[in-house]
Amino acid sequence: MMLLLRDWQAVSPLGIGRDAFASAVRSAPEPAEPVAASGPPEHMRIHGFDKKTYLGKKGLRGMDTLGAYAVVASQLLADGDREGTSALRARTGVVLGTGTGSVPSHLEFILDIRRQENAEWINPIQFPQTVMNCAAGQVAIWHGFTGLNVTVSGGHHSGISALAYAANSLAHNRADRILVGCAEEFHPCLAQMFPSDSRDLRRSHRLGEGCFLALAERPRPGAKGIGVIAAKRLSHLPRLSPAACAETLVREIGSALADPAVAGRSPEILCHNAFSRRDREMAEEILLRLGAGPKARCVDSGAYVADCVSSASGFQMALMLALARGAGPCIALTFDPRGAAAFCVLTREDMP
Amino acid sequence: MKIGITGMAAKTSLGNTSAECHKALCEAREGIGFHQGFDGSKFNAKRSYEIKDRQPGKDRPFRASEWLRETVRDAIADAGIDPAASRVVAVVGTGLRELRSVEMWHNDGAAIALDKLHFGSAVSEGLSLGIPVYTFCNACSASNFALALAMDLLAAGEADYAIAAGVDSITESMFGLLDRVNPMHPQSLRSLNKARRGVVMGEGAAAVVLARDPATAKAWVKGVGLSCDAYQDTAPHQQGLVAAMRDASERSGVGPAEIDMLFMHGTGTLLNDQVETAAVREYFGARAEGLRVTGIKPAIGHTSGASALVSVIMAAESLRNGMAPPILGLEDPIDETAGMGLLYEPTATAGIRNVQVNAFGFGGVNGVAILSRS
Numbered sequence: 001m002m003l004l005l006r007d008w009q010a011v012s013p014l015g016i017g018r019d020a021f022a023s024a025v026r027s028a029p030e031p032a033e034p035v036a037a038s039g040p041p042e043h044m045r046i047h048g049f050d051k052k053t054y055l056g057k058k059g060l061r062g063m064d065t066l067g068a069y070a071v072v073a074s075q076l077l078a079d080g081d082r083e084g085t086s087a088l089r090a091r092t093g094v095v096l097g098t099g100t101g102s103v104p105s106h107l108e109f110i111l112d113i114r115r116q117e118n119a120e121w122i123n124p125i126q127f128p129q130t131v132m133n134c135a136a137g138q139v140a141i142w143h144g145f146t147g148l149n150v151t152v153s154g155g156h157h158s159g160i161s162a163l164a165y166a167a168n169s170l171a172h173n174r175a176d177r178i179l180v181g182c183a184e185e186f187h188p189c190l191a192q193m194f195p196s197d198s199r200d201l202r203r204s205h206r207l208g209e210g211c212f213l214a215l216a217e218r219p220r221p222g223a224k225g226i227g228v229i230a231a232k233r234l235s236h237l238p239r240l241s242p243a244a245c246a247e248t249l250v251r252e253i254g255s256a257l258a259d260p261a262v263a264g265r266s267p268e269i270l271c272h273n274a275f276s277r278r279d280r281e282m283a284e285e286i287l288l289r290l291g292a293g294p295k296a297r298c299v300d301s302g303a304y305v306a307d308c309v310s311s312a313s314g315f316q317m318a319l320m321l322a323l324a325r326g327a328g329p330c331i332a333l334t335f336d337p338r339g340a341a342a343f344c345v346l347t348r349e350d351m352p
Numbered sequence: 353m354k355i356g357i358t359g360m361a362a363k364t365s366l367g368n369t370s371a372e373c374h375k376a377l378c379e380a381r382e383g384i385g386f387h388q389g390f391d392g393s394k395f396n397a398k399r400s401y402e403i404k405d406r407q408p409g410k411d412r413p414f415r416a417s418e419w420l421r422e423t424v425r426d427a428i429a430d431a432g433i434d435p436a437a438s439r440v441v442a443v444v445g446t447g448l449r450e451l452r453s454v455e456m457w458h459n460d461g462a463a464i465a466l467d468k469l470h471f472g473s474a475v476s477e478g479l480s481l482g483i484p485v486y487t488f489c490n491a492c493s494a495s496n497f498a499l500a501l502a503m504d505l506l507a508a509g510e511a512d513y514a515i516a517a518g519v520d521s522i523t524e525s526m527f528g529l530l531d532r533v534n535p536m537h538p539q540s541l542r543s544l545n546k547a548r549r550g551v552v553m554g555e556g557a558a559a560v561v562l563a564r565d566p567a568t569a570k571a572w573v574k575g576v577g578l579s580c581d582a583y584q585d586t587a588p589h590q591q592g593l594v595a596a597m598r599d600a601s602e603r604s605g606v607g608p609a610e611i612d613m614l615f616m617h618g619t620g621t622l623l624n625d626q627v628e629t630a631a632v633r634e635y636f637g638a639r640a641e642g643l644r645v646t647g648i649k650p651a652i653g654h655t656s657g658a659s660a661l662v663s664v665i666m667a668a669e670s671l672r673n674g675m676a677p678p679i680l681g682l683e684d685p686i687d688e689t690a691g692m693g694l695l696y697e698p699t700a701t702a703g704i705r706n707v708q709v710n711a712f713g714f715g716g717v718n719g720v721a722i723l724s725r726s
Contacts, residue, residue: 001508062585093580098489100454100469106525110455113528116394131585132449132489137715140582146595149580149717150497151489153449153470161486165501172504174578193457193466309466336467 001167003180003216004225005346009076010318011069012210012305013044016054017076022322031303044208044306045186059142064105066185067138069211070096074139074179077215086144093147093175095166096136096213097158097182099310104187135183147175156273156336158182159212159313160344163229170218181213182314190309194337201275201337208306212314227321230256230345242339246282249341250289253331256345257290267292268328271299271316272335273307279335286333299323317346324348355503356569356726358513359431359561361423362665364652365401365554369426373662374669376651377677378698383652384540384552389452390524396537397530400522401554401653413453413462416521419557420444420471421478424517428479431561433513435479441511442485443502444471445494445518447657447713449487452523459524471519492617492654493711494518495558495661496719500576506564517559518658526656527553534621541654543618543625543647544694546684550621554653558661571668574706574722575604581716588624588712593631596718600708604722608636611643611722612704613676615663617712618647619654628710629688644704646695650680660711664721667707671725676701 009017014024051060051068054075063071074094100106131137133151140149148169154161159182166180186209194201219228257267270287274280283298301308301316308315316332324330330346361369365383366376376383386392387400388408403419406412424442428435450469456462467473472485490497495518502514530551531537538549562573577600581592601607617628633640648666649655655662670676678695685694709721 089582099466100449100451106451106454107458109525109529110458113394113524114459131491131714132447132451133491133713133715133717134585137580137585137717140580140716141584144582146580146582146592148578149490149582149715151715153446153487153489154472154485155467155470157472165486168501168504168508168510171508174500174504189458190466193454193464193469195465195467337465338467340467340472 001171002219003163003167003170003229004219004223005227005229006215006217006225007077007080008212008214008318008321009073010210010212010315011046011073012315013046013208014305016072021318025304025319025322028304031300041204041206043186043206046210063138066183067135069185070135070139070183070213071142073181073211073213074143077179077213078143081215088177089144090146091176092145093149093169093178094136094139094145095150095152095162095169095178095180097152097154097162097310098132098135099153099155099158099184103190104185139179156309156312156334157342158310160334160342163344166216170216176217178216179213180216181211182311183211184209184309184311206302206306208308210305210308210311210315212311212318225349227349228347230259242278242282245339245341246285249286249343253286253343254290257329262329262345262347265328267296267331268324268326269297269299269320269330270333271301271319271330272333273301273312273316275335275337279339283333320346353507354565355506355562355573356566357560357571357573357668358563358566358569359427360559360570360665360668361426361430362556362558362662363403363419363423364556364655364662365403366652370665370669374666374673374677377648377666378675380678380680381651382540382680383554389522395528395531397534397552399539400552402522403555411456413456413464414450414468416450416452416519417468417471417474420474420517420519423557423559424475424515425478427515427559427561433561435481435483438512440483440513440515441505442475442483442515442517443498444475444485444487445498445657445661446471446487446489446520447491447494448520448523448526449489451525452521455524490717491713491715492656493660493713493717493719494657496576496711496721497578499573499661499664499721500578500719502562503573503576506562514562515559516562516661518661519557520656520658521555522553540681541620541650542681543616543620543650543679544685544689545682546686548620548622548625551619551654554655556652556655556658556662558658558665560661560665569726571671571726572724574606574724575600577601577603577720579718583716586714588627589716590627590631590634592716592718593628593712594635596720597635600720600722606706606722608639611706611708613644613646613707615667615707615709616645616647617710618649620649625686626688628712629686641691642693644693644695644699646676647679648677660709660719663709664723667709667723670701671704671707674701675699
């Protein structure tokens, strides 16, 4: 199933908004192959973020950082949406991928319970922020979107799951337009939750944060957008050998590239989030085996925005939208720390 | 095209199988007890509807994942399918996911892993099979959202069988929050009673196997309607609830006049029961008079993300077994229910064709399912 992208926005360590992100990415030097860090990792945070700058002063009570990232991204989309009349609100949905909601909010609430002698002293204003679907609900409340509202959780694959779900929902007429994407709020403990057999990741992994949101509709004849996405969730395949995993991915992605919308064009970019040399080499092998031409390239999203965990797939989409120049399809290939993979294919139309 | 439930499984404080739970509900038993999972000394509420699978005071991480594995496996066995020989997809609804495991990691250093927190690996490991798994964190209506996507995926031909599941275990943070916001500290959940005092948490897991046009089915899922209030983080909104009911009606082709029985969401809070009842009255109109109304939360607590699908399965069991469970502890119902056919006792379901199952959640996310008799 396909999604037609009308626009996208990003709240990221590279800047607030689509143009800031694209400009930073396009002007960045070609990243070198990452080397193992000797000291503590330099996480990529969104510094100096003030939600009031983008949202004004009203209605921000109870909005935590994760919710603010999502609401700001949605407001930036709304600012650029000339067709976004109030009549569309009832049929506009929100599909947001998150990992654990706001980890800082939840952990702070747990600490608060532990600190207080009695539950009477817990601060109830914190509570909504600890509900995992809080950010998606806040986007809906901010804009009055009464279409379906869904929070998808899939670890590093949250974004691709969200894209796949949004495509399905549009196909089944559960909304006419969907704000779809993923969000993550930095917390240093996230790396400590990586699998125990990933000790190097726990110690030295660079984390990022932010939100990617796109305005999506179902493709229809004559509809104009900036790209079409075919999203695909792969089965959990962590136990496969690298060779078997690569074989499966080549077959699955090749099948997606056989779609009439992209058939006959060789891939331009494969954007991945490799955790290891194994993942990186696999991505390069896959691109080669998919028949990529000499100008095609692999892009490591970690080199630009670090590992944004639940929003990893979203920033891979943003990178492809910012960097692609040709007519070939782009592939976002998202690994998780155990090597399970998911992907989606983006076919560009007109870049904004 | 018809979507049928060909296998189902449930686990709550009242039993480890769907049949056990339904039998206990119809016997008007209650699964409540003193809470055992964590130190409750600082909380005013002392009781909950736990699944009793651990020693008092000795918690362990990933209980929700264990239950999910069990119920998915049992539902597949009940359906009699070989998932390795078919295209199978799973959709899991949850409110709290594995946040209890995160709490235990944070407080006590329990071993956890990020990729184990969202149930994809739990389902795949339970089946010894890699399949696509979607996890929805849509609060207390999550498993009706899972049911909706499972139906949509089947309708689109994306799978031969779709598993819809729901699961939640009690977290210390949610228990603490409810203790903070329930000023009257309920000792039991008492839906629709004037003397209700609020939510008491429960634990549960549920799974159904859905198939396209099966030869036989335990019940047919006619449609699932979804909506969002876009109103307030935690308070329900009558218009949003009615919108989900209307969406369910349009998708199922079953109008309010054709609904014979209603499983209420019925959280037992002052506001929620009032708003839900008002929404039922608005949607059903004159049909609300005499409409048979029940709800299972007084017996098993609020099982959060599992609650919608547990109700769906109990509705299917009620159609199959000829008996629907009562609203436990219903003594002096709220005035808004006057004239409705509230079930005070187990009630025969002969003549019941269509059942509606309501589920509403924090964030204003609403899901309403409509089932019909095989």
